[in-house]
Amino acid sequence: MAVIPERRLALLGGGFSTDDDGLLDDWVLDQVPGPRPKVCFLPTAGGDAPAYIEQFFAAYRSRSCEPTVLPLFRRELDDDALRAFLLSQDVIYAGGGNTANMLAVWRVHGVDRLLREAFDRGTLLCGISAGANCWAEGSHTDSFGPLTHLSDGLGLLPGSVCPHYDSEPGRRPSYQAAVAHRALPPGWAVEDGVGALFTNGQLTDSVTRIPQACLYRVEPDEDAGAKEQAMPCRLLAAPQRPTTAP
Template identity: 85%
Template sequence: MLVCILICGGTLVAVVLERRLALLGGGFSTEDDGLLDDWVLEQVPVPRPKVCFVPTASGDAPAYVEQFFGAFRSRSCEPSVLHLFRRELDDDALRAFLLSQDVVYVGGGNTANMLAVWRAHGVDRLLREAFDRGILLCGISAGANCWAEGSHTDSFGPLTHLRDGLGLLSGSVCPHYDSEPGRRSSYQAAVANRALPAGWAVEDGVGALFTGGLLTDSVTRTSRACLYRVQPGRDGGVEEQAMQCRLLGAAQKPTSIA
């Protein structure tokens, strides 16, 4: 937690800036109900939050960008996109643009390629600065992987571990835990043999909010989806703990813990 001292009308005011990020198992690119995207916007206490979509992992795919605008133009927010493959902003303008946002929403694609491009343009450093300033960072798939120390990825073809990330969230992340063949067993094996540190496995349909490095909210758009804490267990195995998730939508009931 950071405290920023501001002067308002000659009075010193202390403003608490919390470091927050969210892991998404869905959103505008995979679902039509908009529940997870609405949940993201609810985390920002301003009337029309500025939401910047970062599609680097997909190579700034035009169809992905249009899908984002199609979903967020109708919401009470100010959507924008950061293009890096056809970059137009100089360093100062890029920094000013990112730090003016309320939400940075990172899309899916190739985690390893995305991190390399970010570092070439200094975006990794700017995202750390945004995080320190209390800007909400979130994303799906590669956009969830990137915030942790390591992740489970298919960036190189077969599923494998990637001990590379921004490290804003301690441990590791595994997306698509329930929907892609081999994800669950491969991630558990990586955690069991210490190729990846203990971490969070995100099933499709789940959202997890971390504040100051701690899990402070977990939600799901379907009663079948869950968030798991996966860590090394005894005798070379793993321990998988299902976290209680609030069900989004009309029911608003927590899912049971397996």
Template identity: 75%
Template sequence: MAVLPVRQRRLALLGGGFSLDDDGLLDDWLLGHARTAGPRVCFVPTASGDAAEYIRRFYDVFRSRHAGEPSVLPLFRRELDDEALRAFVLAQDVVLVGGGNTANMLAVWRTHGVDRLLREAYDRGTLLCGISAGANCWAEGSHTDSFGPLTFLPDGLGLLPGSVCPHYDSEPGRRPSYRAAVADGSLPAGWALDDGVGALFLDGRLTETVTRVPGAQVYRVEPDGRGGADERALPCRPLT
């Protein structure tokens, strides 16, 4: 059996991008970390139920701003058999996961075996990334409104150790609810993202944090050992 070469595993958490921002700064930063110029970029809109408007905006933005080959992986009206689905996912240089319902997305992925394919793609050097639910999914757990009120979800693909909380500065209740979940052990220590930031992990290690919004930050949130949580803001390089 042939042994595959070891490739650097790449993962990015986003607090913005094509679906929220008009300046393209986070998209440009993200694509700059793909393994090739003019990358094949696949948008996965499962968390939104494959919303047509979300898909249209992805194509409009990437075809007008970026070199490369955009595509979409729909699962609610799936057309590819298992062999073709695997070939399609593994051919991508970037897999970009959209926002929506984290819990529903994970369930659909597992039904179709997409969770296993994403792990395989990750090990082969595909850049995995996303916003909101598309950031939550890569960790061991996350902070989510998948069930209505804000709560903790001790579920995810586990490619990134710990937990993730998106929209840290923009949605009321996010900060205290996430801190409480980390403090009492409902979620492991993790990463909180303000809107407008990006965080890059190489082989599971945080290597870069950036922001397109002055003052927006990435935070490390950990139990303080006294029943509370410590929150540490990480320096973010401004994108221009």
């Protein structure tokens, strides 16, 4: 009997683009078996900014993995090569930026369909900010300027996502209002420093590099408002380095 791969994705409230300790990047790689997983960075939401791409390589070349990048604004691969490339990856990491623009570009190039195929085959999908928003049915975004709801996404994670829940003014009340008024379905609010792993649509791990930082489940309440439930997050610790005897 064929083994059905687990469908896994991770929402990140940090990583190489925001943190110096690398704890969330290490946590992502820990989810993938094998000594040197293939990790592909999608910088689409940031317009394939060269500095962002170099930041990714600087962080991941020093780790036990094979980092690559898929630029789409100057695409070089034909359709067959693009499919083969994405389906060969163990981890696909979507960067931050503009959620709506990223989804539009992905669809023009057929990347949305390939990401679904990779997901079904067991590739770990993850990302920060826009790169966390994109996997859900809808999200809370500033893609259009002011904070608003976006009833669009790949729908690989049921519900909605709100990044930067604690760090950007207006995020918490605006997202709660969108959920309360049914503009967005119930979902997950990610504070900075948090990582959340979902397996087959269910939360299976939640971690944080910052004490007290949380992942929240946000749902409508019975009084036409919204309620949030803090999910337990285990604190990630820096690896112990051996001391040198005097």
